[in-house]
Amino acid sequence: MSSQTNTLGLFLIAWTAFYFIAKQLKLEEKGWEIAPLYALYKSTRLNDLINRLAKINPGAWKTLGNIGIAASVGQAGFITYILSRNIWNFAFVPEQASPVQPLIPGVTISVSSLPWFLLAAGIIILTHELGHGVMCIIEGVRVKSAAVMFAVITFGGAVEPEEEDIMAASIWSRLRIYAMGSIINLITGLLTIPVFIAFGRTMPVQLYVFLNWMYFVAINLAMMNMLPIGPLDGGQMWRDFTQRFSSGPMLRTGATYGFIGLILLNIVLSLSKFGLVPI
Template sequence: MSISPLIWFVVAWFIFVGLVKLAFRDKVKVYYYVAMMARSSGVEGFLRPLANLISGVPSVLIFIVVVAFFVVAMVYAIPVLIPMPFQVLGYLVGLVPSFIRMLGINLAATVSVLMSLHTITTQQAATQLVENRFTPATPLIPGVTISVNIFLIILIAIGISILIHEVSHGIIALRYGGRIKSGGAFLSLFILYGGFVEVDESDLRKKAGLRGVLAMLSAGVFSNMVLSIIAVGLMYLALIPVLQPYL
C-alpha cells in the first residue's frame, strides 16, 4: 500500500519541528506545532556595518530616491523592461504593472462588465467579456498548476526578496539614527515563511522626523526593485547568443 505524499509531508514537518526544538530549545518558539519563529535582539549589531556604508550619502538624497522608487512601483509599474513582453488585458506590456494599477484595472473592468450586462444575450458572450477585461490569475499549486521544481525555485526567490526587503528597512532606520528592537524569521509547514526587522518607529520619528520614517518604510520596496532590475539584467545576458555557451 502506497503512502500518500501528504502524509509524508506531515510526518516530515513534525520530525523537522522536533529536531529544531532539540537543537535550539528556547531560541525558537513553536506555535501549536504548525509554525515556529526565531527572534533575536542582536540584529542591530549585524546591520550596523551595512548602515555605515551609506553614512556619507546625504539623508535628503536617500529620501528622494527611495520614496520616488516606492511611489512609482506602487502607483504605476515596476521600472523593469522585461526581455519578453507579456499580455495584460489584450495589450503587450514591457513593464511589470504595479499592484494598485492592476487593482484599478480590475475595478474598472468590474464596472464595465456590470454596465454591459443588459447588452449580453448569451452566457458565452458574458464569459468572453470577463476573460477579455479581467487580468487572469492562477493559484500556484505544486504538481497541479506548477511543477514542484519550479515551485521550489519560486520559494527560494521569495525568500531572498524577503531577506533583502527586511534588511533594507533596518539599514535605512539605522542610517537615520534609529534603533532596531529585534529581528527574526518564521516558518509554517515548509511553505509559509517570512522575516521581520522590528524598528523602534517612535524613536526614529523623534530623531529623524516623518522623513526618516517614510524613507525606512519605502526602503523595502526600493531594494526589491533594485533586485528585480539586477535579475532582469541577468536574463538579458542569458539571451545573448555569444554568452549562452558560458552560462
C-alpha cells in the same frame, strides 16, 4: 491535481514534524521562536550585519530611501491600475484578463520549480527586511531584534525596531524606513532584466527558473507592499500621511478594505474563469 495535492500534503506533514520535534527539543531556549506556521531564529549576528551595512555610505542609503518614498507612489499607483484594469477586462474583454491567484506550493507553484521559488522568495524577503534594518540604524532607530525566519512556504528575515524610537522619529525618517524594503525589491527585480536579455537563451534551465522567480517575487512584493493596506509598509506610510487629518481613521479604514476588496475580487474572478493555474 492529485499529485499536486499529495505534494502539498507531504510538505505540510514534514513541517508538522519539524514543529513538534522543535518543541520537544525546546529550541525556544536556544534563541528560537516556534509557531505553527513559522519559526524564527534570533541572533545578534544579524544586528551586527545590519550595523556594518549602515556604515557603508550612509548618505547613499538615505538617498535611496528618498527615492523609495517617491517610487512608492508610482508602485502603488501602477499595481492599482493593473488590478483595476484586470477587473475591467474580466467584465468587458475577458480574453485579455489575467489570472490573479494565491501562490500555493504544489498547486499553483509547480513541483519542479518549487525549490527555486522558495530560494528566490527567501532571498527577496531577507534583503527586504535587511533594508528596513539598515535604514532604521541610519535614522537613529534602534533595532530591537533581527531574525532569520523559516515559514511554512519559504524562509526570510524579520526586523523589529524599537517602537519608541519609531514614534519619536520624524515623518520623513519613518517614510524612508518603510519605503526601503520595497525599493530594494524593485531594484532587485529590475536587475534581472538585463541578465535575461544578455544570457536568457544560453543559461541553464535551473538558473533561468530561479531568476524568473526572483523577478516575479521581487516585482510583485515591491508593488503589493506599497498598497495602503493596514499592516503593509504602504499602509504604514498612508497612516503617517493621513494622521494629520481629522478624517484620517476613516481614510485608513477605507483604503484597507477597499484594496483588500480589489485584490479579492481579482482572485474570485480569476478562479471562476481560470481555476488554479500552475506556474
